[in-house]
Amino acid sequence: xxxxxxxxxxxxxxxxxxxxxxxxxxxxxxxxxxxxxxxxxxxxxxxxxxxxxxxxxxxxxxxxxxxxxxxxxxxxxxxxxxxxxxxxxxxxxxxxxxxxxxxxxxxxxxxxxxxxxxxxxxxxxxxxxxxxxxxxxxxxxxxxxxxxxxxxxxxxxxxxxxxxxxxxx
Amino acid sequence: xxxxxxxxxxxxxxxxxxxxxxxxxxxxxxxxxxxxxxxxxxxxxxxxxxxxxxxxxxxxxxxxxxxxxxxxxxxxxxxxxxxxxxxxxxxxxxxxxxxxxxxxxxxxxxxxxxxxxxxxxxxxxxxxxxxxxxxxxxxxxxxxxxxxxxxxxxxxxxxxxxxxxxxxxxxxxxxxxxxxxxxxxxxxxxxxxxxxxxxxxxxxxxxxxxxxxxxxxxxxx
Numbered sequence: 001x002x003x004x005x006x007x008x009x010x011x012x013x014x015x016x017x018x019x020x021x022x023x024x025x026x027x028x029x030x031x032x033x034x035x036x037x038x039x040x041x042x043x044x045x046x047x048x049x050x051x052x053x054x055x056x057x058x059x060x061x062x063x064x065x066x067x068x069x070x071x072x073x074x075x076x077x078x079x080x081x082x083x084x085x086x087x088x089x090x091x092x093x094x095x096x097x098x099x100x101x102x103x104x105x106x107x108x109x110x111x112x113x114x115x116x117x118x119x120x121x122x123x124x125x126x127x128x129x130x131x132x133x134x135x136x137x138x139x140x141x142x143x144x145x146x147x148x149x150x151x152x153x154x155x156x157x158x159x160x161x162x163x164x165x166x167x168x169x
Numbered sequence: 170x171x172x173x174x175x176x177x178x179x180x181x182x183x184x185x186x187x188x189x190x191x192x193x194x195x196x197x198x199x200x201x202x203x204x205x206x207x208x209x210x211x212x213x214x215x216x217x218x219x220x221x222x223x224x225x226x227x228x229x230x231x232x233x234x235x236x237x238x239x240x241x242x243x244x245x246x247x248x249x250x251x252x253x254x255x256x257x258x259x260x261x262x263x264x265x266x267x268x269x270x271x272x273x274x275x276x277x278x279x280x281x282x283x284x285x286x287x288x289x290x291x292x293x294x295x296x297x298x299x300x301x302x303x304x305x306x307x308x309x310x311x312x313x314x315x316x317x318x319x320x321x322x323x324x325x326x327x328x329x330x331x332x333x334x335x336x337x338x339x340x341x342x343x344x345x346x347x348x349x350x351x352x353x354x355x356x357x358x359x360x361x362x363x364x365x366x367x368x369x370x371x372x373x374x375x376x377x378x379x380x381x382x383x384x385x386x387x388x389x390x
Contacts, residue, residue, distance in 0.1 A: 004218060004219055004220045005215075005218045005219045006219075007219065007237045007240045007241040007244070007369075008240075008241075008244060009219070010215055010218070010219035010221065010241045010245075011240070011241045011242075011243075011244030011245045011248065011364065012244070012245075012248065013211075013215045014215055014241065014245040015244070015245045015248040015249045015252070017208065017211050017212060017215065018245065018249045018253070019249060019252055019253060019256065019262075020208070021200075021208055022253055022256070022262040022263075022265075023256065023261055023262050024260075024261055024262060024263070025261070026200060026204065026208070027199045027200035027204065027205060027208065028198070028199055028200070028262065028263060029199045029200075029265055030265045031208070031212065033212075033291075033292045033293035033296075034292040034293075037292060037313050037314060037316070037317040038317030038318070038320055038321050039190075039317075040314060040317070041314045041315070041317035041318040041321060042186075042317075042321060043183055043186045043187070043190075044183070044314060045318055046183075046186075047318075047321060047322075052321050052322070052324070053324060053325055054320065054321045054324035054325075055321055059193060060193060060197055060199075062190075063189075063190040063191075063193035063194050063197075064193075064194055064197060064199055064205060066190045067190065067191065067194050067202055067205040067206055067209065068205050068206070068208055068209035068212065069209060069296055070206060070209060071205070071206040071207060071208065071209020071210040071211075071212070071213065072209040072210070072212050072213035072216075072293075072296055072297060072300075073209075073213065073296050073297075073299070073300045074206075074209070074210055074213065074300075075209060075210035075211065075212065075213030075214040075217070075297075075300075076213035076214070076216065076217045076222070076296065076297035076298075076299075076300035076301060077213075077300040077301070078210075078214070079213065079214045079217035079218050080217055080297075080300060080301035080302075083217075083218060084217060084218060084220065084301075086217075086220075086301050086377065087301045087302050088301070088302050089302040089303075089304060090302065090303055090304065090305070090376075091304050091305055092305060093223075093224035093225065093228075093289065093303075093305070093374070094224075094225070094374045094375050094376050095224045095225040095228055095229060095289070095372060095374065096224060096228075096289075099228075099232065104305075107305050108305055108308045110287050110288075111287075111288055111305045111306065111308045111309035111312065112308050112309060112311065112312035113284075113287070113312060114283075114284035114285075114287040114288035114309055114312065115284070115288060115295075115308070115309030115310055115311065115312030115313035115316065116284075116312035116313065116315055116316040116319075117280045117283065117284045117316065118280070118281060118284035118285065118288060118291070118292065118309075118312075118313060118316065119292070119312075119313040119314075119316035119317045119320065120277075120280060120316045120319065120320050120328075121276075121277040121278070121279070121280025121281035121282075121283075121284060122277065122281055122292055123277070123316075123317070123320045123328070124273045124274075124276055124277030124280065124320075124328060124331065124332055125270075125273055125274045125276075125277025125278055125281060126267050126268070126270060126273060126274070126277070127267055128281065128291055128292045128293065129242070129285075129291040129292070129293055129294075130291075130292070130293040131267070132267065133242060133246070134242065134245055134246060134249075135265070136266070136267055137246040137250070137360075138245075138246050138249035138250045138253050139250070139253065139264055139265070139266050139340060140250055140254075140340045140341035140342060140352075140353070140356055141266045141267055141338070141339070141340050141341075142269055142339045142340065142341065142344075143266070143267045143268060143269045143270070143274060143338070143339075144267065145341075146269065146271070146274045146275070146278070147274050147277070147278045147281075149278075150274065150275055150278030150279060150282065151278045151281050151282040151285065152282070153282065154278060154279045154280075154281070154282025154283050154286075155230070155231045155282040155283075155285055155286045156230075156231060156233060156286075157282075158231060158282060158283045158286035158287065159228065159230070159231025159232040159233065159286045160231075160232070160233075162231075162286060162287060163228070163231075163232050165232055165234075
């Protein structure tokens with residue numbers, strides 16, 4: 001059998017996890033997963049939180065998400081090895097080969113560039129897919145709806161322009 | 170421009186700061202360290218088991234060849250919005266609404282959307298891909314950490330002014346006073362219906378399909 005959960009099961013489980021996290025019996029806060037990146041940048045580059053207002057500002061959510069991230073890495077690793085059996089080292093996704101090119105260098109350079117602007121974008125907006133789209137929209141926050149709308153448009157326009165939609169198939 | 174200030178004199182090694190991270194969570198009253206870790210494990214498990222961390226799912230959605238990600242996201246939002254609203258009314262949870270910082274949301278959203286299409290991951294699904302051995306995403310994460318560094322260094326001088334004015338924390342039901350419950354139900358039900366009615370499109374990864382016997386291949390049905 002194709003080892004994965006259907007989308008509706010994923011949606012229901014994710015909804016359960018969001019509710020657990022929001023609940024006062026859980027963590028009494030939303031799920032987020034982009035604040036940990038500048039938090040870890042602060043750790044790796046040994047920046048003093050007293051000197052950088054932003055590090056001070058994200059101290060609490062950054063550390064919370066840092067622990068959650070460690071859990072997510074562990075959960076993702078265990079699931080990929082024992083359940084989906086999808087663990088393998090790879091440098092270039094099949095879809096990139098089909099719709100972009102076969103160059104590993106191109107994939108790595110674009111990945112680096114995209115990772116860089118992704119975190120700047122998420123921190124400018126104050127959240128990412130988890131913090132805004134899932135947690136924010138679940139609270140019916142207008143900020144999340146604006147973010148969600150802009151992201152969807154930018155995503156689809158980029159997808160159209162960046163990839164060769166009918167190649168090699 | 171910000172000068173880079175290091176804190177070597179205080180002998181704060183990476184190990185010390187990781188301990189600081191754990192201590193910070195202990196003092197936050199947002200769940201025990203074990204619970205937060207467990208939330209992460211479940212989060213990673215759901216994303217991995219539904220395979221939405223794959224390049225073909227997010228970049229595939231950008232190309233409008235795969236709709237699993239929006240279907241799952243909209244369903245999670247639709248169900249959670251109704252349940253959460255009544256949970257908050259009953260005192261079982263609180264709102265944690267993010268403010269409308271219009272310029273930040275729009276500029277940030279454009280950058281985020283572009284990078285999500287190219288990388289085929291977001292900050293939540295990226296680490297799960299790395300955990301299953303995707304080196305290209307690890308390179309993306311290194312770019313991300315440098316992005317986080319640049320954001321931190323130039324926050325006061327450049328990024329904060331760029332984000333513009335804070336227009337406050339507003340939610341949809343607040344815009345319809347007197348009809349809050351109705352608004353919540355309409356929102357939750359419509360978003361759930363959107364999730365169900367988005368046509369199901371799938372872009373498969375040959376590398377995964379090749380492992381399956383022909384008759385079970387979902388693309389050949």
